[in-house]
Amino acid sequence: MSKVVDLVDYDEAIASYDPVLGIEVHVELGTRTKMFCPAEGSFGARPNSETTPVSLGLPGSLPVVNAQAVEYAIKIGLALNCTIAETCRFARKNYFYPDVPKNYQISQYDEPIAFDGYLDVELEDGTIFRVDIERAHMEEDAGKNTHVGGDGGRIHGATYSLVDYNRAGIPLVEIVTRPIEGAGARAPEVARAYVQTLRDIFRALEVSEAKMEQGNVRADINLSLRPTPQSPLGVRSETKNVNSFRSIERAVRYEVSRQAAILDAGEKVIQETRHWHEDTGETSSGRPKSDAEDYRYFPEPDLAPVSPSRQWVEQIRESLPELPAARRRRLQTDWGYSDPEMRDVINAGALDLIESTVAAGTTPAAARKWWMGELARLAKEQDLALGDLAISPQQVVELQELIDAGKINDKLARQVIAGVLSGEGGPAAVVAARGLEVVSDDSLLLRVIDETLAAQPDIVEKIRGGNMGPIGAIIGAVMKATKGQADAGRARQLVMERVNA
């Protein structure tokens, strides 16, 4: 474990040093079968049930490249503005570890499928930050080791280990940035936004479910500090396998503070891999990179080179879906939202919901009003993602239609929503079942109004004399008497008629 370090306050650290990031993101592709064999490898299957001689690395077995994985890798490369290689090769990365069935991993080394790209990342305040992409390459995932009997599932002290090869051979694309400079104090935010933007792209391309919590997307964060932006790059640490957006931000902050403390003390940062601890928000020392194994890369002789035809690449380019950034721009224009409004919508994860709601037939303003208002409030209250609320865009449209038709008012609408969320059915059904419809029967309203006015003759006089102030009190009383089901406009109209009669 790491020795205890006194951290430097983040703002102080940033005032003294310039951080440089480098991010490697692994995404598991959602192909039907594995990278090099026809095993399916779905998440959560019985251990070692989804394997073939190839993914178990049995003697004699040979890999064959999954064409769908290549297509997905090209999609990712194109979405990241990369050049797609005319021909590329796989290489063997040799190292011994029980979760690597062949004791080498088939990866791409000096000939990746996609290279030299960039990704424009939008920060929370709307700033666009460009991250240069060095390469995106294909490789296979390793299996999963479970260490039993040790401390907190670590190999150290474990009495035995279980190996599950279901994940072994799942196709991965690894996206490697060039050094990300110029982020300054915003380095944690840039790191987070970059990975978030990638995740959104993976989903838009439908190349991966991109579930962070299932490890579909994992980030390794390289960070180094240097005295000034003009100084040469400092020694970096590589924090491995960070797999939540929040953790990415925290890990960067922590490493900035930790490295600053080391540098302030006049010591040298060690080039090493570090483990991220979600619970403590700290990183701890892994293995020093100076002792890193010599992977003895060489071209994989069991696989022919991959040479995607230009025609195929262009076909893929043409079939690319609208990417998240372009889609957001288009929707903002269509909907007429202001920049802050749009940002709030995105941050709330309400884009798809609002789009569906608008598509189902309501105005962008109304859709935003519900999703960003009452529904956002309820989601927060119940600690749910907005999309996980038990109400559909179609039901929100239905709700708005009831209001537009004058059948309910905004206040009743809140009760209707409560009913929908508690499983009482759609808005119309809730209105019917709970008897929430606005009272449109004038005789009932008139009876209540007459009773109220009769009780307060002085008010009648004031209104008659032109003082409209007290009318609100009358209407309030009417609403109370009708449990909110009166139409306030109609009530006002009737009060005036009565007073002036």
Added chain:
Amino acid sequence: MSNDVVRLSAADQGALFASGEVSSVELTRAHLDRIELVEPQLNAFITVSAEAAMQQAADADARRAAGEVLGPLAGVPIAVKDIVVTDGIQTTAGSKILENWVPPYDATIVEKIKAAGLPILGKTNLDEFAMGSSTEHSAYGNTRNPWDLDRIPGGSGGGSAAAVGAYEAPLAIGTDTGGSIRQPASVTGTVGVKPTYGGVSRYGLIAMASSLDQAGPVTRTVLDSALLHEVIGGYDHRDSTSLDAPVGELVAAARSGAAGDLRGVRIGVVKELTGEGYQDGVASSFNQALDLLRTAGAEIREVSCPNFPLALSAYYLIMPSEASSNLAKFDGMRFGLRVEPESGPVTAERVMAATRGAGFGDEVKRRIILGTYALSAGYYDAYYGSAQKVRTLIQRDFLAAFGDVDVLVSPTAPTTAFKFGEKLDDPLAMYLNDVATIPANLAGVPGMSLPSGLSDDGLPVGFQILAPVKADDRLYRVGAALEVLLEDSWGGPLLAKAPALEGK
């Protein structure tokens, strides 16, 4: 049923089966009897799968009885080098590390053999992981040469060659990474063919050096090799290096060659693979064969392949490099031998080390170390990288030569079979045995060895024919023509001159 049936060629046995004169059960039983008789002297097999073979033979008989149209080798038994995985039958690769390992799947060529109705007699002996030129590096003991039991049967496919040479099997599968089909064929008086790289699927071949390994036939006649080559050849979607091209009209080429007419065929003698370093009796046998080819109308000329002298060095960098990586999977974790350290903690690393230490033999360890070194950072360019450049030069030599001639020829090996132990302590001398066969593996071209007679020491000499990539048919045409001419000159097959080996 006469025991002489085992001395028939596979083609003749197949014809008897097809005509209904013998059953596959009879053919298989006869070979199993022969194995029982001579195996104690030879040790050509690591595993004899008698029960499975008899079952497969009964299946072949049933298929014939049911009127199924079967190929020309249906019913004829075969032996398979023990580096080719066989579902349900122990596959050791000649190594202690795989002792008792029973694969859960068949190699593609085994599937094809089974589909064609050839019962598998068993798994033949080899140098551990196909590393060696003498079958002295097997963890299961030496195989002996049927011509002289004190001599090596060649390697690594000595088991397959000896089994075929001693009539234990009419057909065998070998694998050839640097000559392991052709060199054993040469020293045992049999026919061995290394097809064009990718012409026969590697799926299910335990890899030594992936870019060089090639499975192929070991037989007693050129026609039998052609027949077997057509059974096992062809595209396999499970092998990405497999050629997506037809196998070719190999049997037809063998039959046309057997007519003995080679007019218009240009034959190049590789200058760099003759002369110095070649045993006298080898050279004279080779020259006699050239004379016969000339009489058949072939045009013989000398051709230079100037980079061939670099081939051996390049090979001994590429092969161990790939082998060091291919053999990494043998670690005691998933299959095969598992050895725990004698003392101290039982960690994954220590189990791997103990397993590999106990399970691998010296030659395998030597090549793993060589390869690991050649691939390591800082040495890669100087060794592996340079070797790959030489490989390109060798390919160019072949391209240039095949611009002038249709096939290239040379002696298959510089010497006849040497005695056990003679070269065991001198790996470099052992490596020199493959000097003539290696260029074909580096360039991926097909090659054949067929017997060209006996040297002055009374031991068989091999004649090598090389053809351009995908022109395997030329091997069969020229090989069959030469075979006919030679057998006419000997008055029968060369193997008829071998000792009888009728058991002790």
